[in-house]
Amino acid sequence: MLMQKSHAFEHAETTNETVLAGQSLSSLFFASVAESYPAGKAICREGDEAKHLFQIVEGVVRLHRIIGDGRRVITAFHFAGDLIGASLPSDFLFTAEAVTDCKIRRVSRKSFHDDVARSDTLHPAYISLLCHEMTAAHEQMVLLSKKNAEERLCSFILKLASRSSPLSAQGLLRVPMNRQDIADHLGLTIETVSRTITKLASRKIVIPEGRHDLQIVNLARLAQLSGDADDFSEKSCHRVSLH
Amino acid sequence: MLMQKSHAFEHAETTNETVLAGQSLSSLFFASVAESYPAGKAICREGDEAKHLFQIVEGVVRLHRIIGDGRRVITAFHFAGDLIGASLPSDFLFTAEAVTDCKIRRVSRKSFHDDVARSDTLHPAYISLLCHEMTAAHEQMVLLSKKNAEERLCSFILKLASRSSPLSAQGLLRVPMNRQDIADHLGLTIETVSRTITKLASRKIVIPEGRHDLQIVNLARLAQLSGDADDFSEKSCHRVSLH
DNA sequence: CGTTAACTTGACTTCGTTCAAGCGGAGTGG
DNA sequence: CCACTCCGCTTGAACGAAGTCAAGTTAACG
Structure with missing residues (x-):
């Protein structure tokens, strides 16, 4: 029941550095036994003392905060292979909950830090992981600050697709989280998420198959619509340098 | 002209840990000579290879990204005492520009990391710094995701106030950045920032004195309006735990 | 004291939210 | 196997907060 096949590192494209970082740090979790969390169950809670770090062996986890x-x-x-709690000084800044059924390994914060400090390979891996998390946080700020609903959805779908295994067969993307989760992640309402997906579908960019799968028809268009201007084709280059 | 009084660590309230972190890491910059940057000048640019880390000796710096x-x-x-570029793996993720005239020290990324790795006190200080940056990033995501214009402004003013020296005399807060900077930080337009400040002024919560100073009249009210629910007074406690 | 850029204010538009109703598929029990 | 129910999702219509566009106003600087 636990330990299974451990297909922990099958995410597709991140930087080499990051993948290496994840791999070497995971060695610290091999000794621990994977515990099962059913979908919806909390793994840790905002405000709790962060005694442990977690690694996802299988499943999807959401981190959230609740205000006012x-x-x-x-x-x-977070997905299989990811660590949870690496960027925490003392207390958890978020609640972590299983989105799908999960298998998760756990090590004590102290032993983790001791091991990392002791090793010349683990240490840069850890730094690299923190920097990568920071990068993701910046991306998210940009999304929340300047992107409209369509750009947010496209960005989200693209990021999901880039994490999934080779887009299982002909572009069918698994979307494990429900609409409310997506909405709360993108700073939208559930209705807007729904409407936006419908709109993308009517334009034949994606085709929803049930609630948790998306056929990605036009990846290139999706990238254009994400607002990240990876290509500088259209009206992308009007930055007015004021100094 | 350089080196002046070095009032580098006068920010008021962050965690002890963080202040210590800043202090010990700054020892790495003491050998460097402080360079002057006039207001508006770029310190580093998004995409550049991150060869150096910077420490602000004096002045205020903004970090930004430009999309599409x-x-x-x-x-x-960032303010006096802060480091810039600590959370970067290789390239700069942002452009840093002087908001006011600045004095800034610089050390090479390599020597910084070597020194940090070599020292038992610097290393945890560095980790702590990264975690603190992560916390700030999370706060900002919450602000951008769920707060309305008024809550954003109040949060911003409060954060500024908490960083400033003892609110110079009777609650006069220096606001070094212009309206456009504030707007771009809060995910609003310049007009909305302006209107919101006017509204706060009409309610006698703050009184603007010129373009760059705010008399803070009602700090408590400001905190209430920031939407962070530090007090659980009003309608704050309706979190529906679904599991 | 005059010029100009930064800011404020007003009128109108827009995108996303809110409120409300309808749909559909998974699970349950007859 | 079908009918029923429930929950997650979609769709529609009305509303509203913030954006846009366009004048005014202010204060910073030479």
């Missing part, structure tokens, strides 16, 4: 009244912000989703 | 067409996101402001 019920407003929820999902700061990140 | 001219849309600019200011991911953070």
Whole structure:
């Protein structure tokens, strides 16, 4: 029941550096036994003392914060191979919950840091991991700050696709989280997420297959619409340098 | 002209840990000579190879990214004592520009990391710094994701106030950046920033004195309006735990 | 004291939210 | 196997907060 095949590092494209970082750091988790979390179960809670770090062996996890009244912000989703809690000084800044059924390994924060400090390979791997998380946070700020609903959705779908295994067969993308999770991650409402997907579908850019799968028809168009201007084709180059 | 009084660590309230972190890491910059940057000048540019880390001796710096067409996101402001570029793997993820005239020290990335790795006190300080940056990034995501214009402005003013020296005399807060900078940091337009400040002024919560100073009249109210629910007074506690 | 850039204010538009109703598929029980 | 129910999602219509466009106003600087 636990330990299974451990297909922990099959995410497709991130930087070499990052993949290496993940791999070497995971060695610290091999000794631990993977625990099962059913979908919806909390792994750790915002404000709890961060005694442990977690590694996802299997499944998808969401990290969220809740402010004031019920407003929820999902700061990140994490997938098989990812560590949770690496960038925490003392307390958890977020609640982590299983989106799907998960298998998760756990090590104590202290032993993790001791091991990292002791090793010449683990240490840069750890730094690299933190920097990568920082990069993701910046991307998310840009998304939340300047992108409209369509750009947000396209960015999200692209990021999901880039993490998934080779887009299983002919471009069918698994979307493990529900609409509310997506909305809370993109700073939108569930209705806007739904409408935007419908709009993308009507334009034959993606085709929804049930609630949790997307046929990606036009990846290039998706990239254009994400607002990241990876190509400088269209009206992309009007930056007015004021100094 | 360089080196002056070096009032580098006068920010008021962050965690002890963080202040210590800043202090010990700054020892690495003492050997360098402080260079002057006039307001508006770029310190480093997004995409450049990150050969150096910077420490602000004096002045205020903005970090920004530009996406697609001219849309600019200011991911953070930094003040005297802060390091710039600590959370970067290889390339700069942002452009850093002087908001006010600045004095800045610079060390090579390599020597910085060598020194940090070599020292038992510097290393945790560095980790702590990264974690603190991550926390700030999370806060910003929450702000951009769920707060309205008024909450954003109040949060911003509060954060500024908490960084400033003891709120110079009777609550007069220096706001070094212009309206456009504030707008680009809060994910608003310049007009909305202006209107919102006017509204806060009409309610006697702050009183603007010129373009770059704010008399803070009602700090408590400001905190309430920031939407962070530090107090659980009003309608704050309706979180529906679904599991 | 005059010029100019930065800021404020007003009128109108827009995109996303809100509120409300309808749809559909997975699970349950007859 | 079908009918029923429930929940997650979609769709529609009305609303509203912030954006846009266009004047004014202010204050910073020479």
